[in-house]
Amino acid sequence: MNRTLTAIAALLMAGTAQAGIPQLNATCPGNLEVHADEGGPIYINGKETQLKKFNDNYFEAKGEGVTLSLSINPDGSPSLSYTGKHGANGVCAETKAGAASTASPTAKAEAACLAAVAKSTNVEQAKLKVTDVLTAEAGVGVTIEVPGADAPWSCLSSPEGKVQGASYTGSEGAL
Incomplete structure (x- = not known):
């Protein structure tokens, strides 16, 4: 029985260590509103982006003339930045927890x-x-x-x- 419990606990811990796109709302300089549903997709100003997964911890989303770079830190927190036309770039800030983003269709x-x-x-x-x-x-x-x-x-x-x-x-x- 102990082996079964140990195996179940190991599977549960493995599942929680797996990273992916978290649910998030953020704002970026240049009036960009970003929303991501858990597991994707990612929206910029309410429009769905083209999403590319590089690995479980890094994604790029293209749309509205910009490329968003989403990386998942070891602690599970997201880091979001953008690159736009004419060298525009910056770091995006997550909006307050519990706040609904106006960029989201929901x-x-x-x-x-x-x-x-x-x-x-x-x-x-x-x-x-x-x-x-x-x-x-x-x-x-x-x-x-x-x-x-x-x-x-x-x-x-x-x-x-x-x-x-x-x-x-x-x-x-x-x-």
Whole structure:
């Protein structure tokens, strides 16, 4: 039994060590808004880019006349820079955690869900963190982490930001 548990633990640790495109929102000089869904794609000013993977820790995204360079640091944090026309280049800054980027096609749904969960939990919206965004015919599913909660909140919204429902995914009374 110990061998089985050891093997499972090793597989879980191997899975967490694997890098890839994280979910992120960033701004770059030159009025560039960047959004990446976990695993990709990457958007610049709301438009999907052409993505090239060099390895598990380095990606380039081309679009809107610029090339974004995304590298994943050993601690898992992203580093994002850009190169544009006429030698323009710079370092991009991640936007505040929990903030929905206006560059994302799901930005309105994310913002509406953050507001709905903030209202339901009486927690400041700035303290909430979007941890997952999924799109489907039914709408945009947004998973939100609330400080102090044992489980995340789940929200369903239209892409235009009309919330259809927000609920706690854990047991009642665990919040």
